[in-house]
Amino acid sequence: MPKTMSAMVLTGHGGPEKLVYYNDFPVPQPGAHDVLIEVSACGLNNTDIKVREAQYAVDFDPNSDLDETSAAASIAATNGETGLSFPRIQGADIVGRIAAVGNKVSQDRVGERVLVDFSIYHAKDTDGSPRMDLSNVDYIGHGADGGFADYVVVPALNAHKIQRNIPDAELATFGCATLTAEHMLSRVSAKSGDKILITGAGGGVGSAAIQLARARGAIPYAVTSRGKEEQILSLGAEACICRQDFTDQSGGFDKDAFLVAVTEATRSNRSVDVVIDQVGGSMFHGLLQALRPDGHYISAGTISGYTPRINLHTVYMAFLNIHGSSQGQPEDFARIVDYIEAGKIGPTLGGIFPLSQLHHAQKTFQAKNYVGNIVVVPDAKWKEFGEPDARR
Amino acid sequence: MPKTMSAMVLTGHGGPEKLVYYNDFPVPQPGAHDVLIEVSACGLNNTDIKVREAQYAVDFDPNSDLDETSAAASIAATNGETGLSFPRIQGADIVGRIAAVGNKVSQDRVGERVLVDFSIYHAKDTDGSPRMDLSNVDYIGHGADGGFADYVVVPALNAHKIQRNIPDAELATFGCATLTAEHMLSRVSAKSGDKILITGAGGGVGSAAIQLARARGAIPYAVTSRGKEEQILSLGAEACICRQDFTDQSGGFDKDAFLVAVTEATRSNRSVDVVIDQVGGSMFHGLLQALRPDGHYISAGTISGYTPRINLHTVYMAFLNIHGSSQGQPEDFARIVDYIEAGKIGPTLGGIFPLSQLHHAQKTFQAKNYVGNIVVVPDAKWKEFGEPDARR
Numbered sequence: 199m200p201k202t203m204s205a206m207v208l209t210g211h212g213g214p215e216k217l218v219y220y221n222d223f224p225v226p227q228p229g230a231h232d233v234l235i236e237v238s239a240c241g242l243n244n245t246d247i248k249v250r251e252a253q254y255a256v257d258f259d260p261n262s263d264l265d266e267t268s269a270a271a272s273i274a275a276t277n278g279e280t281g282l283s284f285p286r287i288q289g290a291d292i293v294g295r296i297a298a299v300g301n302k303v304s305q306d307r308v309g310e311r312v313l314v315d316f317s318i319y320h321a322k323d324t325d326g327s328p329r330m331d332l333s334n335v336d337y338i339g340h341g342a343d344g345g346f347a348d349y350v351v352v353p354a355l356n357a358h359k360i361q362r363n364i365p366d367a368e369l370a371t372f373g374c375a376t377l378t379a380e381h382m383l384s385r386v387s388a389k390s391g392d393k394i395l396i397t398g399a400g401g402g403v404g405s406a407a408i409q410l411a412r413a414r415g416a417i418p419y420a421v422t423s424r425g426k427e428e429q430i431l432s433l434g435a436e437a438c439i440c441r442q443d444f445t446d447q448s449g450g451f452d453k454d455a456f457l458v459a460v461t462e463a464t465r466s467n468r469s470v471d472v473v474i475d476q477v478g479g480s481m482f483h484g485l486l487q488a489l490r491p492d493g494h495y496i497s498a499g500t501i502s503g504y505t506p507r508i509n510l511h512t513v514y515m516a517f518l519n520i521h522g523s524s525q526g527q528p529e530d531f532a533r534i535v536d537y538i539e540a541g542k543i544g545p546t547l548g549g550i551f552p553l554s555q556l557h558h559a560q561k562t563f564q565a566k567n568y569v570g571n572i573v574v575v576p577d578a579k580w581k582e583f584g585e586p587d588a589r590r
Numbered sequence: 591m592p593k594t595m596s597a598m599v600l601t602g603h604g605g606p607e608k609l610v611y612y613n614d615f616p617v618p619q620p621g622a623h624d625v626l627i628e629v630s631a632c633g634l635n636n637t638d639i640k641v642r643e644a645q646y647a648v649d650f651d652p653n654s655d656l657d658e659t660s661a662a663a664s665i666a667a668t669n670g671e672t673g674l675s676f677p678r679i680q681g682a683d684i685v686g687r688i689a690a691v692g693n694k695v696s697q698d699r700v701g702e703r704v705l706v707d708f709s710i711y712h713a714k715d716t717d718g719s720p721r722m723d724l725s726n727v728d729y730i731g732h733g734a735d736g737g738f739a740d741y742v743v744v745p746a747l748n749a750h751k752i753q754r755n756i757p758d759a760e761l762a763t764f765g766c767a768t769l770t771a772e773h774m775l776s777r778v779s780a781k782s783g784d785k786i787l788i789t790g791a792g793g794g795v796g797s798a799a800i801q802l803a804r805a806r807g808a809i810p811y812a813v814t815s816r817g818k819e820e821q822i823l824s825l826g827a828e829a830c831i832c833r834q835d836f837t838d839q840s841g842g843f844d845k846d847a848f849l850v851a852v853t854e855a856t857r858s859n860r861s862v863d864v865v866i867d868q869v870g871g872s873m874f875h876g877l878l879q880a881l882r883p884d885g886h887y888i889s890a891g892t893i894s895g896y897t898p899r900i901n902l903h904t905v906y907m908a909f910l911n912i913h914g915s916s917q918g919q920p921e922d923f924a925r926i927v928d929y930i931e932a933g934k935i936g937p938t939l940g941g942i943f944p945l946s947q948l949h950h951a952q953k954t955f956q957a958k959n960y961v962g963n964i965v966v967v968p969d970a971k972w973k974e975f976g977e978p979d980a981r982r
Contacts, residue, residue, distance in 0.1 A: 260899035260901040483652055498906050500903065500906075504903040505903075507652035507897045508874075508897065508898060510874075510892045511896045512914075513889060513912070513914030514890050514915055517777075517916070518913070519912070519913050522902065522904075523906055523909055524909070
């Protein structure tokens with residue numbers, strides 16, 4: 199085993215310049231219950247960028263005048279107390295092969311190809327198994343070093359063996375976004391026959407939600423930008439609503455046009471059972487109005503602003519339910535592994551880059567001109583796991 | 591049976607002047623499945639006033655510039671399409687004695703003292719029993735004439751016999767507010783040991799929620815205005831938080847002071863399981879922040895504004911759940927009747943007026959300088975059911 203490795207290391211909160219590529223970073227050592235994984239691919243996430251910018255560190259009062267989109271304001275408001283220590287290797291959606299195991303883990307696992315559940319469950323059940331305590335959950339790439347490196351150490355329980363024959367880079371498109379989407383569907387008890395309206399359908403969570411909704415027999419309707427319809431429909435969306443159809447000249451949101459489009463797509467008025475939202479902002483009220491009485495809205499992200507106004511009158515007259523969610527639970531991840539093995543969900547690889555080009559990969563990620571997830575491959579593994587699947 | 595009666599008749603949308611007192615209004619006739627009730631007392635509700643002002647008729651876009659508190663704007667925005675027809679007798683919380691029955695109802699019921707479930711369930715189950723369809727529910731005093739009169743006709747199933755020995759005027763404090771509060775607790779599955787933070791605790795829904803939370807073993811914490819603490823504590827509140835402690839000089843809401851007060855009352859930080867809210871407005875964000883992770887907020891009214899900003903970031907990072915509710919289901923009402931008969935909840939009579947003085951009663955109701963509900967008694971019954979319990 200080498201003593202040093204290549205790694206993209208986050209050296210502090212700030213812009214991309216805080217991500218520094220090292221060729222001589224120490225290879226981590228597995229603890230008794232851990233495995234050491236030789237990374238072959240690692241998926242990108244919005245969370246990595248938001249954490250770098252310290253956007254999760256503060257809980258803005260929406261009545262205040264702070265600019266909600268200013269990373270600088272976010273960082274300033276934290277007084278340096280973000281819970282993150284440096285250096286830190288980010289990267290949550292890890293695929294690789296087990297290269298070594300701790301002394302409480304079976305040696306038989308060496309060589310297994312694995313997909314990593316990135317959740318760190320600090321709380322334990324009475325039998326010692328990890329339990330999701332929502333106030334006490336962290337994740338790999340934040341509370342511990344992640345997969346933007348040649349090697350990573352994770353708890354053995356988090357490393358799930360995958361036998362289905364798909365390339366490693368494609369396998370790395372599952373993970374954070376998939377778990378987030380599955381947990382959202384679970385929290386609202388989405389069931390067979392439900393109409394599920396999914397915003398940001400071209401993104402990681404959105405594209406996963408389309409497939410996962412179908413996997414449980416529900417009917418997904420997608421909201422996305424023009425040009426992505428074909429791919430979105432091929433993922434399983436019943437219909438595609440184009441953002442351009444309800445965005446006016448100045449970029450504003452035309453709620454009435456949106457509701458007409460939803461009614462046309464779902465073939466009835468206010469009949470949506472569940473909204474899976476990653477957009478928020480000016481769309482928020484329209485999304486609530488698309489719901490049937492007693493319908494469920496759930497958010498795990500807010501691409502277009504996170505402090506919209508809420509009409510409580512609408513909420514109580516229509517008995518609406520609004521939920522927030524992030525990450526997921528072990529049973530959600532187990533279900534995803536089953537879906538992958540059974541071929542019920544497939545990868546959506548939006549792009550692939552060498553790890554050393556992470557800055558460029560994140561720029562592409564943020565431009566959102568693709569469907570699915572973007573993946574990086576360690577430079578040393580590029581010929582084997584990157585080049586064959588590279589699409590740009 | 592007399593042919594005419596006294597009644598306070600709503601003649602159109604608008605101010606109190608639209609409520610006109612008649613001495614020669616026709617006595618209604620029961621249909622086959624109905625009972626005719628000789629009214630002895632009828633409780634007041636915010637809903638009566640909001641419906642008169644047509645505030646429920648429109649579903650404002652919170653992004654618009656309309657003044658949310660303007661009744662005139664509400665009425666103008668409806669184009670006259672509010673779903674209400676005139677003349678209409680309002681009054682939902684009816685107590686009285688069955689004076690006559692339809693030909694499908696047992697004659698034995700004549701003479702029963704009853705409390706009326708005001709819900710009109712248009713939808714029926716396959717066995718013909720009423721079923722709550724949230725998109726198809728109405729109520730007595732809106733979709734049919736109510737209890738601001740000497741007589742009222744209601745479906746026999748809605749008239750619940752009450753044997754507990756409490757005065758009719760006190761019995762009329764149960765009803766709309768009680769059902770609303772019980773359904774809110776049901777929707778969020780409030781259970782024994784839960785910490786329940788209740789705003790507007792001096793009001794009808796709030797004071798009912800305190801008792802109903804205790805009835806299911808939960809621990810209610812009240813938010814109210816100074817001067818009402820003693821009464822609120824006697825209803826069963828574990829602690830009382832005074833609005834004046836977190837309202838600044840200019841009437842603004844001091845969120846940090848509020849959260850400190852909640853932490854002191856509940857003896858730990860962000861540990862509230864359920865918020866039962868009737869206030870909304872500038873308190874909204876602070877109420878969400880008082881919740882534990884995966885906690886539940888539920889609104890059935892918004893005394894201080896219904897389009898606050900929501901911080902979706904707070905909602906998804908803390909896995910929060912936000913619900914709206916109004917009215918309730920038959921099983922909620924049945925539970926309330928059981929609680930009344932068992933003495934688990936008691937009446938909170940805030941005032942009592944002759945029916946002809948409804949204008950004055952509603953002014954008192956809106957000033958909110960009392961705890962519980964305000965009741966009117968038909969003038970012809972004042973000596974028997976009003977005077978003995980009159981407190982002002």
